[in-house]
Amino acid sequence: MFDLTGKTALITGASGGIGGAVASALHGAGAAVALSGTREAPLRELADRLGERAHVVTADLGDAAAVEALPRQAAEAMGSVDILVNNAGITRDNLFMRMSDEEWAQVIDVNLTSSFRLARGVLRGMMKARWGRIVTITSVVGTTGNPGQGNYAAAKAGLVGMSKSLAYEVASRGITVNCVAPGFIETAMTDKLNDEQKGRILTQIPAGKMGAPDDIAAAVLYLASPQAGYVTGATLHVNGGMAMI
Amino acid sequence: MSDISDRVKKIVVEHLGVDEEKVTENASFIDDLGADSLDTVELVMAFEEEFGIEIPDDAAETIQTFGDAVKFISGATA
Numbered sequence: 311m312f313d314l315t316g317k318t319a320l321i322t323g324a325s326g327g328i329g330g331a332v333a334s335a336l337h338g339a340g341a342a343v344a345l346s347g348t349r350e351a352p353l354r355e356l357a358d359r360l361g362e363r364a365h366v367v368t369a370d371l372g373d374a375a376a377v378e379a380l381p382r383q384a385a386e387a388m389g390s391v392d393i394l395v396n397n398a399g400i401t402r403d404n405l406f407m408r409m410s411d412e413e414w415a416q417v418i419d420v421n422l423t424s425s426f427r428l429a430r431g432v433l434r435g436m437m438k439a440r441w442g443r444i445v446t447i448t449s450v451v452g453t454t455g456n457p458g459q460g461n462y463a464a465a466k467a468g469l470v471g472m473s474k475s476l477a478y479e480v481a482s483r484g485i486t487v488n489c490v491a492p493g494f495i496e497t498a499m500t501d502k503l504n505d506e507q508k509g510r511i512l513t514q515i516p517a518g519k520m521g522a523p524d525d526i527a528a529a530v531l532y533l534a535s536p537q538a539g540y541v542t543g544a545t546l547h548v549n550g551g552m553a554m555i
Numbered sequence: 556m557s558d559i560s561d562r563v564k565k566i567v568v569e570h571l572g573v574d575e576e577k578v579t580e581n582a583s584f585i586d587d588l589g590a591d592s593l594d595t596v597e598l599v600m601a602f603e604e605e606f607g608i609e610i611p612d613d614a615a616e617t618i619q620t621f622g623d624a625v626k627f628i629s630g631a632t633a
Contacts, residue, residue: 434600437597438600479593482593
Protein backbone atom coordinates (compact mmCIF):
# COMPACT_ATOMS: atom_id res chain seq x y z
CA MET A 311 0.00 0.00 0.00
CA PHE A 312 2.80 2.44 0.89
CA ASP A 313 5.42 2.90 -1.79
CA LEU A 314 8.74 4.52 -0.96
CA THR A 315 10.51 3.64 -4.19
CA GLY A 316 13.20 6.22 -4.92
CA LYS A 317 13.14 7.63 -1.38
CA THR A 318 16.09 7.56 1.00
CA ALA A 319 15.87 7.05 4.75
CA LEU A 320 18.33 7.53 7.61
CA ILE A 321 17.45 5.45 10.67
CA THR A 322 19.31 5.87 13.95
CA GLY A 323 19.52 3.04 16.45
CA ALA A 324 19.06 0.59 13.61
CA SER A 325 20.80 -2.21 15.51
CA GLY A 326 18.02 -2.26 18.09
CA GLY A 327 14.73 -4.15 17.91
CA ILE A 328 12.52 -1.26 16.89
CA GLY A 329 15.15 0.42 14.70
CA GLY A 330 15.80 -2.79 12.81
CA ALA A 331 12.11 -3.36 12.22
CA VAL A 332 11.67 0.22 11.00
CA ALA A 333 14.60 -0.12 8.62
CA SER A 334 13.22 -3.40 7.26
CA ALA A 335 9.76 -1.90 6.76
CA LEU A 336 11.00 1.19 4.91
CA HIS A 337 13.37 -0.91 2.85
CA GLY A 338 10.58 -3.36 2.10
CA ALA A 339 8.50 -0.47 0.75
CA GLY A 340 11.29 0.36 -1.70
CA ALA A 341 13.36 2.98 0.12
CA ALA A 342 17.14 3.04 0.27
CA VAL A 343 18.19 2.98 3.93
CA ALA A 344 21.21 4.22 5.86
CA LEU A 345 21.52 2.22 9.06
CA SER A 346 23.09 4.10 11.92
CA GLY A 347 24.21 2.90 15.32
CA THR A 348 27.29 2.70 17.50
CA ARG A 349 28.19 -0.93 16.78
CA GLU A 350 29.04 -1.81 13.20
CA ALA A 351 28.67 -5.63 13.32
CA PRO A 352 24.89 -5.85 13.90
CA LEU A 353 24.31 -3.04 11.40
CA ARG A 354 26.38 -4.86 8.80
CA GLU A 355 24.42 -8.04 9.49
CA LEU A 356 21.12 -6.23 8.94
CA ALA A 357 22.43 -4.53 5.79
CA ASP A 358 23.54 -7.89 4.39
CA ARG A 359 20.13 -9.36 5.11
CA LEU A 360 18.35 -6.47 3.40
CA GLY A 361 20.68 -6.62 0.40
CA GLU A 362 20.66 -3.80 -2.13
CA ARG A 363 19.85 -0.24 -1.10
CA ALA A 364 21.15 -0.76 2.45
CA HIS A 365 24.09 1.25 3.78
CA VAL A 366 25.88 1.32 7.12
CA VAL A 367 26.85 4.65 8.73
CA THR A 368 28.11 4.27 12.28
CA ALA A 369 27.96 7.15 14.75
CA ASP A 370 28.04 7.66 18.49
CA LEU A 371 25.11 10.00 19.12
CA GLY A 372 26.70 11.21 22.34
CA ASP A 373 29.46 12.75 20.20
CA ALA A 374 28.34 16.12 18.79
CA ALA A 375 30.78 16.09 15.88
CA ALA A 376 29.73 12.58 14.86
CA VAL A 377 26.07 13.64 14.93
CA GLU A 378 26.81 16.69 12.79
CA ALA A 379 28.58 14.49 10.23
CA LEU A 380 25.90 11.81 10.05
CA PRO A 381 23.40 13.49 7.67
CA ARG A 382 26.24 14.24 5.26
CA GLN A 383 27.55 10.66 5.42
CA ALA A 384 24.06 9.31 4.78
CA ALA A 385 23.54 11.71 1.86
CA GLU A 386 26.87 10.66 0.38
CA ALA A 387 25.84 7.01 0.59
CA MET A 388 22.31 7.43 -0.79
CA GLY A 389 22.33 10.71 -2.71
CA SER A 390 19.93 12.44 -0.31
CA VAL A 391 18.03 12.00 2.94
CA ASP A 392 14.29 12.24 2.32
CA ILE A 393 13.24 10.52 5.52
CA LEU A 394 14.85 10.81 8.95
CA VAL A 395 13.83 8.37 11.66
CA ASN A 396 15.12 9.48 15.06
CA ASN A 397 14.93 6.17 16.84
CA ALA A 398 18.11 5.85 18.89
CA GLY A 399 17.62 6.13 22.59
CA ILE A 400 19.25 5.14 25.84
CA THR A 401 18.03 4.82 29.41
CA ARG A 402 19.89 5.63 32.60
CA ASP A 403 17.12 4.97 35.10
CA ASN A 404 17.38 6.16 38.66
CA LEU A 405 15.20 7.60 41.34
CA PHE A 406 15.05 11.34 41.05
CA MET A 407 16.81 11.97 44.36
CA ARG A 408 19.66 9.69 43.35
CA MET A 409 20.00 10.73 39.73
CA SER A 410 23.40 12.17 38.88
CA ASP A 411 23.99 15.11 36.57
CA GLU A 412 25.75 12.70 34.28
CA GLU A 413 22.80 10.30 34.05
CA TRP A 414 20.57 13.25 33.28
CA ALA A 415 22.91 14.75 30.68
CA GLN A 416 23.63 11.50 28.85
CA VAL A 417 19.97 10.76 28.29
CA ILE A 418 19.19 14.34 27.22
CA ASP A 419 22.20 14.42 24.88
CA VAL A 420 21.55 11.15 23.10
CA ASN A 421 17.75 11.15 23.08
CA LEU A 422 16.93 14.83 22.64
CA THR A 423 19.91 16.89 21.51
CA SER A 424 21.09 14.43 18.85
CA SER A 425 17.60 14.41 17.34
CA PHE A 426 17.69 18.20 17.14
CA ARG A 427 21.08 18.16 15.45
CA LEU A 428 20.09 15.45 12.99
CA ALA A 429 16.85 17.18 12.06
CA ARG A 430 18.72 20.45 11.53
CA GLY A 431 21.25 18.61 9.39
CA VAL A 432 18.72 17.04 7.03
CA LEU A 433 16.47 20.10 6.62
CA ARG A 434 18.44 21.85 3.91
CA GLY A 435 18.05 18.95 1.48
CA MET A 436 14.40 18.48 2.35
CA MET A 437 13.65 22.19 1.88
CA LYS A 438 15.23 22.13 -1.55
CA ALA A 439 13.38 18.96 -2.49
CA ARG A 440 10.13 20.39 -1.14
CA TRP A 441 9.55 16.98 0.41
CA GLY A 442 10.65 15.41 3.64
CA ARG A 443 9.61 13.24 6.54
CA ILE A 444 10.97 13.40 10.04
CA VAL A 445 9.62 10.71 12.33
CA THR A 446 10.81 10.54 15.92
CA ILE A 447 10.28 7.60 18.21
CA THR A 448 9.20 8.88 21.60
CA SER A 449 7.54 6.87 24.37
CA VAL A 450 4.31 6.59 26.27
CA VAL A 451 6.25 7.69 29.36
CA GLY A 452 6.88 11.09 27.78
CA THR A 453 3.17 11.69 28.24
CA THR A 454 2.38 9.70 31.38
CA GLY A 455 5.67 9.98 33.28
CA ASN A 456 7.33 6.99 34.90
CA PRO A 457 9.03 6.62 38.29
CA GLY A 458 12.78 6.21 37.86
CA GLN A 459 12.75 7.74 34.39
CA GLY A 460 12.73 11.48 35.02
CA ASN A 461 15.52 11.99 32.51
CA TYR A 462 14.07 9.68 29.86
CA ALA A 463 10.54 11.07 30.18
CA ALA A 464 11.88 14.63 29.99
CA ALA A 465 13.78 13.83 26.79
CA LYS A 466 10.79 12.09 25.22
CA ALA A 467 8.38 14.89 26.12
CA GLY A 468 10.97 17.36 24.83
CA LEU A 469 11.02 15.61 21.48
CA VAL A 470 7.28 16.14 21.14
CA GLY A 471 7.57 19.90 21.72
CA MET A 472 10.54 20.07 19.38
CA SER A 473 8.72 18.16 16.65
CA LYS A 474 5.61 20.34 16.87
CA SER A 475 7.66 23.53 16.64
CA LEU A 476 9.58 22.28 13.64
CA ALA A 477 6.36 21.03 12.06
CA TYR A 478 5.05 24.61 12.13
CA GLU A 479 8.16 25.99 10.50
CA VAL A 480 8.41 23.63 7.56
CA ALA A 481 4.84 22.55 6.82
CA SER A 482 4.63 24.90 3.83
CA ARG A 483 7.67 23.17 2.30
CA GLY A 484 6.14 19.71 2.08
CA ILE A 485 8.01 18.47 5.12
CA THR A 486 6.12 16.72 7.90
CA VAL A 487 7.39 16.14 11.42
CA ASN A 488 5.70 13.55 13.59
CA CYS A 489 6.25 11.24 16.53
CA VAL A 490 5.45 7.60 17.21
CA ALA A 491 5.06 6.79 20.90
CA PRO A 492 5.48 3.10 21.69
CA GLY A 493 4.11 1.53 24.85
CA PHE A 494 5.65 -1.75 26.02
CA ILE A 495 7.32 -3.44 23.08
CA GLU A 496 9.19 -6.76 23.13
CA THR A 497 12.83 -5.70 22.71
CA ALA A 498 16.17 -6.22 24.43
CA MET A 499 15.22 -3.29 26.66
CA THR A 500 12.09 -5.00 27.99
CA ASP A 501 13.61 -8.52 28.02
CA LYS A 502 15.37 -7.49 31.20
CA LEU A 503 12.07 -7.39 33.08
CA ASN A 504 11.21 -10.48 35.15
CA ASP A 505 7.91 -12.37 34.84
CA GLU A 506 6.39 -10.63 37.81
CA GLN A 507 7.19 -7.20 36.39
CA LYS A 508 5.85 -8.21 33.00
CA GLY A 509 2.69 -9.61 34.58
CA ARG A 510 2.08 -6.35 36.37
CA ILE A 511 2.55 -4.38 33.17
CA LEU A 512 0.21 -6.61 31.23
CA THR A 513 -2.66 -5.91 33.65
CA GLN A 514 -2.44 -2.28 32.51
CA ILE A 515 -2.63 -3.06 28.80
CA PRO A 516 -6.16 -3.58 27.48
CA ALA A 517 -4.78 -5.52 24.51
CA GLY A 518 -3.41 -8.06 27.03
CA LYS A 519 -0.01 -8.40 25.43
CA MET A 520 3.15 -6.50 24.71
CA GLY A 521 3.63 -4.98 21.29
CA ALA A 522 6.08 -6.14 18.64
CA PRO A 523 8.71 -3.98 16.91
CA ASP A 524 6.72 -4.45 13.70
CA ASP A 525 3.77 -2.64 15.28
CA ILE A 526 5.98 0.44 15.61
CA ALA A 527 7.52 -0.02 12.17
CA ALA A 528 4.08 0.00 10.55
CA ALA A 529 3.27 3.35 12.20
CA VAL A 530 6.58 4.82 11.02
CA LEU A 531 6.03 3.50 7.50
CA TYR A 532 2.66 5.23 7.35
CA LEU A 533 4.01 8.58 8.59
CA ALA A 534 6.92 8.34 6.13
CA SER A 535 4.64 7.62 3.20
CA PRO A 536 3.33 10.12 0.63
CA GLN A 537 -0.18 9.27 1.86
CA ALA A 538 0.55 10.86 5.25
CA GLY A 539 1.46 14.22 3.71
CA TYR A 540 -1.34 16.04 5.55
CA VAL A 541 -0.37 14.61 8.95
CA THR A 542 2.11 16.82 10.79
CA GLY A 543 2.89 17.72 14.38
CA ALA A 544 1.10 14.56 15.48
CA THR A 545 2.01 11.79 17.87
CA LEU A 546 0.76 8.34 16.98
CA HIS A 547 0.45 6.26 20.15
CA VAL A 548 1.03 2.55 19.65
CA ASN A 549 0.49 0.99 23.05
CA GLY A 550 -2.33 -1.55 23.02
CA GLY A 551 -4.61 0.92 24.79
CA MET A 552 -2.32 1.29 27.79
CA ALA A 553 -2.77 5.07 27.68
CA MET A 554 -5.54 6.52 25.56
CA ILE A 555 -4.33 10.02 24.89
CA MET B 556 28.95 43.62 -10.29
CA SER B 557 26.11 43.72 -12.77
CA ASP B 558 26.60 40.02 -13.41
CA ILE B 559 26.22 39.29 -9.70
CA SER B 560 23.24 41.59 -9.54
CA ASP B 561 21.55 39.77 -12.40
CA ARG B 562 22.16 36.36 -10.90
CA VAL B 563 20.90 37.44 -7.49
CA LYS B 564 17.83 39.01 -9.09
CA LYS B 565 17.08 35.82 -10.99
CA ILE B 566 17.17 33.78 -7.76
CA VAL B 567 14.93 36.28 -5.96
CA VAL B 568 12.42 36.41 -8.80
CA GLU B 569 12.28 32.64 -9.08
CA HIS B 570 12.12 31.95 -5.40
CA LEU B 571 9.64 34.60 -4.33
CA GLY B 572 7.63 34.64 -7.52
CA VAL B 573 7.77 38.44 -7.86
CA ASP B 574 8.07 40.68 -10.91
CA GLU B 575 11.60 41.61 -11.86
CA GLU B 576 10.92 45.35 -11.72
CA LYS B 577 9.97 45.08 -8.06
CA VAL B 578 13.42 43.80 -7.18
CA THR B 579 15.09 47.17 -6.70
CA GLU B 580 18.17 48.19 -4.74
CA ASN B 581 16.25 48.99 -1.57
CA ALA B 582 13.53 46.37 -1.87
CA SER B 583 13.25 44.51 1.44
CA PHE B 584 12.74 40.79 1.01
CA ILE B 585 10.23 40.63 3.84
CA ASP B 586 8.53 44.05 3.72
CA ASP B 587 8.41 44.61 -0.04
CA LEU B 588 8.76 41.23 -1.69
CA GLY B 589 6.50 39.13 0.53
CA ALA B 590 9.13 36.76 1.91
CA ASP B 591 8.60 35.04 5.23
CA SER B 592 11.47 34.26 7.58
CA LEU B 593 11.94 30.79 6.10
CA ASP B 594 12.11 32.29 2.60
CA THR B 595 15.02 34.46 3.71
CA VAL B 596 16.85 31.35 4.95
CA GLU B 597 16.20 29.64 1.64
CA LEU B 598 17.40 32.67 -0.31
CA VAL B 599 20.65 32.66 1.61
CA MET B 600 21.01 28.93 0.89
CA ALA B 601 20.41 29.60 -2.80
CA PHE B 602 22.98 32.43 -2.85
CA GLU B 603 25.53 30.16 -1.18
CA GLU B 604 25.08 27.56 -3.85
CA GLU B 605 24.96 29.88 -6.81
CA PHE B 606 28.15 31.67 -5.81
CA GLY B 607 29.96 28.85 -3.98
CA ILE B 608 30.32 30.86 -0.80
CA GLU B 609 29.50 30.44 2.88
CA ILE B 610 27.26 33.07 4.41
CA PRO B 611 27.53 32.86 8.22
CA ASP B 612 24.35 33.33 10.26
CA ASP B 613 25.35 36.72 11.65
CA ALA B 614 26.04 37.99 8.13
CA ALA B 615 22.82 36.47 6.84
CA GLU B 616 20.90 38.55 9.36
CA THR B 617 22.24 41.76 7.84
CA ILE B 618 21.00 40.84 4.37
CA GLN B 619 17.60 42.46 4.40
CA THR B 620 17.32 43.97 0.94
CA PHE B 621 18.25 43.05 -2.61
CA GLY B 622 21.02 45.67 -2.43
CA ASP B 623 22.37 44.13 0.80
CA ALA B 624 22.59 40.74 -0.89
CA VAL B 625 24.42 42.04 -3.95
CA LYS B 626 26.82 44.03 -1.79
CA PHE B 627 27.61 41.11 0.49
CA ILE B 628 28.10 38.65 -2.33
CA SER B 629 30.25 41.09 -4.31
CA GLY B 630 32.48 41.42 -1.25
CA ALA B 631 32.58 37.69 -0.60
CA THR B 632 33.46 36.76 -4.17
CA ALA B 633 35.90 39.61 -4.80
